[in-house]
Amino acid sequence: MKRFFINRNFTVGFILSIVVIGMAVLSFLWTPHEVNEMNARHRLQGPSMAHPLGTDQYGRDVLSRVMAGAVVSIIVGLVTVAIGVVIGVLLGLASAYYGRFLDEAIMRLSDLMFGFPAVLTAILITSILGPSVINAMLAIGIFYIPIFARLTRATATSEWKKEYVLAARASGIGEWHIIGSHILPNILSPLLIQGTIQFAVAILAEAGLSYLGLGTQPPHPSWGRMLYEAQTFMEMAPWMAIFPGVAIAWAVLGFNLLGDGLRDTLDPKMVRMR
Amino acid sequence: MSRYFLKKLITLIILLFFVSLTVFSILFVLPGDPAQIILGLNASAETLANLRAELGLDQPFWTQYTDWIFGLIAGKSGNSINYGVPVTELIRSSLSVTGPMAVMAIFFAVMLAIPLGIYAATHHNRPGDVTVMFFSQLGLATPEFWLGILFILLFAVQWGIFPAGGFPGWDVSVWGSLKALILPAVALGAIRASILVRLTRSAMLDVLGEDYIRTAYAKGLKRRTVVYVHGLKNALVPVLTILGLQLGQLLAGAIIIENVYYLPGLGRLVFQAIGQRDLPVVREVVLFMAAAVVVVNYLVDFAYAAVDPRFKLQ
Numbered sequence: 001m002k003r004f005f006i007n008r009n010f011t012v013g014f015i016l017s018i019v020v021i022g023m024a025v026l027s028f029l030w031t032p033h034e035v036n037e038m039n040a041r042h043r044l045q046g047p048s049m050a051h052p053l054g055t056d057q058y059g060r061d062v063l064s065r066v067m068a069g070a071v072v073s074i075i076v077g078l079v080t081v082a083i084g085v086v087i088g089v090l091l092g093l094a095s096a097y098y099g100r101f102l103d104e105a106i107m108r109l110s111d112l113m114f115g116f117p118a119v120l121t122a123i124l125i126t127s128i129l130g131p132s133v134i135n136a137m138l139a140i141g142i143f144y145i146p147i148f149a150r151l152t153r154a155t156a157t158s159e160w161k162k163e164y165v166l167a168a169r170a171s172g173i174g175e176w177h178i179i180g181s182h183i184l185p186n187i188l189s190p191l192l193i194q195g196t197i198q199f200a201v202a203i204l205a206e207a208g209l210s211y212l213g214l215g216t217q218p219p220h221p222s223w224g225r226m227l228y229e230a231q232t233f234m235e236m237a238p239w240m241a242i243f244p245g246v247a248i249a250w251a252v253l254g255f256n257l258l259g260d261g262l263r264d265t266l267d268p269k270m271v272r273m274r
Numbered sequence: 275m276s277r278y279f280l281k282k283l284i285t286l287i288i289l290l291f292f293v294s295l296t297v298f299s300i301l302f303v304l305p306g307d308p309a310q311i312i313l314g315l316n317a318s319a320e321t322l323a324n325l326r327a328e329l330g331l332d333q334p335f336w337t338q339y340t341d342w343i344f345g346l347i348a349g350k351s352g353n354s355i356n357y358g359v360p361v362t363e364l365i366r367s368s369l370s371v372t373g374p375m376a377v378m379a380i381f382f383a384v385m386l387a388i389p390l391g392i393y394a395a396t397h398h399n400r401p402g403d404v405t406v407m408f409f410s411q412l413g414l415a416t417p418e419f420w421l422g423i424l425f426i427l428l429f430a431v432q433w434g435i436f437p438a439g440g441f442p443g444w445d446v447s448v449w450g451s452l453k454a455l456i457l458p459a460v461a462l463g464a465i466r467a468s469i470l471v472r473l474t475r476s477a478m479l480d481v482l483g484e485d486y487i488r489t490a491y492a493k494g495l496k497r498r499t500v501v502y503v504h505g506l507k508n509a510l511v512p513v514l515t516i517l518g519l520q521l522g523q524l525l526a527g528a529i530i531i532e533n534v535y536y537l538p539g540l541g542r543l544v545f546q547a548i549g550q551r552d553l554p555v556v557r558e559v560v561l562f563m564a565a566a567v568v569v570v571n572y573l574v575d576f577a578y579a580a581v582d583p584r585f586k587l588q
Contacts, residue, residue, distance in 0.1 A: 112292060119526035120544070120560060124297075127548045128304050200415070207417050208530050212545070227420055231534070234423070234438075235431050242427075245420035253415035 003265060010261020016254025020247075024070035033061035035068045036219050044237040054239040056229065062240060065221035066247050072133065072222045073251055076206040077199035079137045084144025085195060089187070091145065092152025093179060096160060103153070110146030118143050119208060126214040133206075133222070136215040140205045144198055151194055155187045189266040196259035200252045207248050223248045282575060286568055293564040298339050301553050307331075308355055311551050329355075342557070352554030356547070361558040364543060371441055372528055372539035375455045375462070379524060380517070382463035383470055388506075388513070390467075391474025396501060398479060406471060413468025418527045422461040422534040429457060439536040458531045465527065466520055473516055477509040484508075511578065518574030522567040 004010045027035075032052070039059030047054045053062040095103040113121075122139035129135040159165060159182065168178050209215035210224030218225060223244040230240035309325040310317065326332050330341060342352065351362040394406040430438035436457050442450040481487065482505055490500045529541030536542075540559060547555035 112289065112296075119529055120563065123529070123545065123548060124300055124556075124560075128300065204415075204417055208419065211417075211419050212530065212533060224417075227423060231423060231426075234427055238427055238431070241423050245417070245423065248417055248420060249412070249415045253411060256411065256415060 004261065007261045007264050009257045009264060013254050013257025013259070013261050016250060017258050020070050020251045020254060021074065023067050024074050027064075027067040027071055031061070031064035031067050033064045035064050035221055036060065044233060044240075046237070047239055053243045054237065056226075056237070056240055057233050062226075062243055065226060066223070066243055068221045069223045069226065069244065069247065070251070072216050072220070073203045073206060073248075076133065076137055076140070077202045077255070080141040080144055080202040080205075081195045081198050083138070083141030084148045084198060085191060088145045088148025089152045089191070091149040093156055093183070095149065096153045096156035097175070097179075106146070106149055106153070110150060113143060113146050118205075122205070122209060123212070123214060126209065131214040131217065133210075133216040133220075136206055136209045139209070140202050144202075147198065148191065148194065151190055152187055155190055156183050159183050159186050189262075193259055193263045193266065196255055196262060200255035200259065203248065203251050203255070279576070282572060286572055289568055290561070290565055293568075294343060294561050295339070297557055297560045297564075298342065299335075301557060302335060302338075304551070304553075308551050308553055312355055346558070346561075351558060354547075354552055354555045356550055356552045356555070361555050364555060365540070365559060365562055368538055368540045368543045370444060371455070371537050372525075372532070372541065374452075375459045375537070375539065376521075376524055376528065378455060378459035379463035379466060380520075382460055383466035384517070386463070387467040387470035388474050391471045391513075392478055392501065392506065394471070394475040395478030395482060403475075406475075410468040410471045413465055416465065418461055418465050419530045419534050421464060422458060422531050425457045425461055426534075439534070441537050454535070454537070458535045458537060461534075462524060462527050462531055466524065469520070470513065470517070474509065474513050477512045478505060481505050481509045514577055515574060518571045521570045525563050525567065 005014075037060060039055070042051070042055050042059040044057060045051055045055045045059075051061050051063065053066060055061055056065070091106055095106045121143070122136070125139040125142070126132075126135050129138070165178060165182055168182060169175075206215050206222070207224030207227070210222040211228045213225075213228065216222030216225055218229075226244040227241060230237070230244070234241050307322075307326075309322050309329060309331060313321060313325060323332075330338055333341070345352070351360045353359065354361055354364055357364060390406050394403040397403045425436075426438045429436045437450075437454050439454075441454045444451050482501075487500060487504055490504045491497075495504075525541070528539060529545055531537075532539040532541040533545060540563065544556060544559040544563070546552075547559065
């Protein structure tokens, strides 16, 4: 563990992310006020002792809602990365192993997806399936499949050609066994690095979709949706437009730095390309 | 060289064919009958059937698709269900908003990112570099729409220098229209710049470590000449490529930022059209956006060949 914390990116990212995760976990047990509790007398109040981040247009406590919003963001991050990793790794392994046609098809399909405004496709998908946080996760997750497929393919193809794999095959060990015991462990750290970064991207994407009304539906708190609601009351209640945004930037910064730190530590050879 | 570009042109056409097919199929399965939406819930079955026939909605998938695509090739654009005008007209008018905004955003991003990237690379690991990288990391984590909202809060609500949203139209007020586009363009550009600055920095660092840079120093050239003439020219190649790829991201960002500022641009057009099931508009705007992205990247390849002499040898 020590070698990770020598890295500045990792340490800062770790602290920032832990705060977000801690906030989400805490929100299950305790929030300063009930998340959806409306209170007409306390509408649009500025930050105070009772409401550290102020209240919104229904008198709901912004801090409690920011805390509960962290849960949505983390779930979206986890689920979308899981969709990308599970399907992407399978496709990547298959394309590295079977090659040719499947390989070509997957590569061209991912070219198509990379060149296209992702938000636009996500909007199309959520409007077909109906706006909800589940469909938003699907829309984001679909974009992760080619990312992880390409990553897996690149690593797996080079591993397949190595001599120790050849030796294992020559000694009659089954292919799936080779994949499990030799190929997969080598993909693990690039997957971990990419997964952390895509986790951050998913938080941004969910916020954008929810801002457009296509993600998390009210009254459930989501950082993106809170910013949308804040825009109407910006003159009276500027705090509503500030804190949910800080939460998004904080979380994304945290997981981005964590990913950078993991990359620096686990894979010093990998050139930073972003 | 020319064979390479011919090959690229063919892939480009095939790619656009697939995009058109994908968009068409997605919209084909989209729930919500456009005829029902136009006529409302009280329409009789007969008038519904008539309108469906008129719009060609009763035809099988392939007939509808080929009708549409051959119509486009012949220069015949579909009519918007909502506005009753050809989609090309809608695209033209919304492009007069999104186009200048995108150009301003890219201009701002390049003007900010390239000097800062060079600065960071030439001050590698010193406080200046760390500061630039810190802000770019912050920029990467900031959603465009939130930056847009913060700008409204500061420049419109607090100081009243810029409008909070809306677009007067170029024929009404050129200055007013320009002012309406500045905040969204800067918000879009600042986020693009965070990516570009990292790229410029790493490309510059790579280049500055090359032998020919040492040679240039050794023959007694000034530091400025070495950095800007020998260094920058070579570092720009990868930066240019990514700049082309960024266009897709920029259009995606435009969808959200145009909603923040209520701008009647391409992004808002397509976003509203999806909500209203105005299929002819969605189809053609999406195809147009995809074509824009693909064609720009094709042109970037040309520019690439122009700046990189090694390319001609391949």
